[in-house]
Amino acid sequence: MRRRHVGWAAGAAAAVLVAAGAITYAVAEDSGGTDTATPAAGSADAGFARDMAVHHQQAVEMSYIVRDRTKNEEVRRLAYDIAQTQANQRGMLLGWLDLWGLPKVSADPPMTWMGMGDMPAGEDGALMPGMATNAEMKKLGTLNGKQAEVFYLQLMTDHHKGGVHMAQGCAAKCAVGVEKRLAQGMVEAQQSEIELMAGMLKERGAQPRS
Numbered sequence: 001m002r003r004r005h006v007g008w009a010a011g012a013a014a015a016v017l018v019a020a021g022a023i024t025y026a027v028a029e030d031s032g033g034t035d036t037a038t039p040a041a042g043s044a045d046a047g048f049a050r051d052m053a054v055h056h057q058q059a060v061e062m063s064y065i066v067r068d069r070t071k072n073e074e075v076r077r078l079a080y081d082i083a084q085t086q087a088n089q090r091g092m093l094l095g096w097l098d099l100w101g102l103p104k105v106s107a108d109p110p111m112t113w114m115g116m117g118d119m120p121a122g123e124d125g126a127l128m129p130g131m132a133t134n135a136e137m138k139k140l141g142t143l144n145g146k147q148a149e150v151f152y153l154q155l156m157t158d159h160h161k162g163g164v165h166m167a168q169g170c171a172a173k174c175a176v177g178v179e180k181r182l183a184q185g186m187v188e189a190q191q192s193e194i195e196l197m198a199g200m201l202k203e204r205g206a207q208p209r210s
Contacts, residue, residue: 027130038100038101038163039100039102039176041102043113043174043180044113044114044169044174044175045100045174045176046097046100046102046106046175047106047111047112048093048166048167048173048183049094049096049179050104050105050106050165051096051128051166052093053090053093053094053104055128055130055131055166056086056087056090056129057090059082059156060082060087062140062152062155062156062159063083063156064079065137065152066079066149067079067080069143069144070145070148071145072145072146072149074154074200075152075200078193078196082156082193084186089182096176096179108152111128111129112124114166114169116156125137127175128162128166129162129165129166130159130160130161130163131159132155132159135187136155139151140152146204150204153197153200153201153204154201156193157198157209158210160190160191161194161210163190164187164190167186168183171187
């Protein structure tokens with residue numbers, strides 16, 4: 001039974017990656033500036049691109065940390081898939097900012113484009129919803145084996161929940177069609193991964209933190 005379940009989980013992870021990859025590459029064939037006027041620096045399109053690029057970067061870092069802390073192929077495969085998908089999407093988001101001639105940083109607080117710029121400043125490096133703190137990232141780098149797997153899956157579940165919230169905001173507020181489609185694809189792919197990680201946590205006698 002265990003071998004069959006691992007095989008199913010691996011297949012599910014592969015299916016999620018294929019779906020995410022298909023979304024990413026389909027969007028990449030489009031141009032970020034052809035289906036609407038160039039967005040303004042304070043627009044939802046620019047704000048989402050800047051904020052999600054930062055959010056994605058932490059997911060990539062977290063995923064590469066856990067790959068060095070466990071030999072479990074199921075977790076290593078998931079971490080690699082997340083790192084590759086989010087690094088690719090991050091490149092697209094930053095590329096659009098370049099295409100639009102807009103800065104990659106803003107003086108406005110994170111999430112201002114979602115009407116959340118007045119939220120309390122992030123604690124210990126957690127700049128946006130779902131992001132891990134610096135202390136949590138450091139702790140992940142000290143754990144090994146099952147402990148590292150559980151903590152990574154919990155952190156990444158929180159991270160994905162925050163990412164889904166942001167992507168839903170862009171899907172509703174962004175004006176550039178290609179970016180709206182990427183955001184909706186992020187929602188669907190990350191919700192699937194949240195479900196997958198819930199099952200992986202349950203296997204390890206754990207559960208999401210929230």
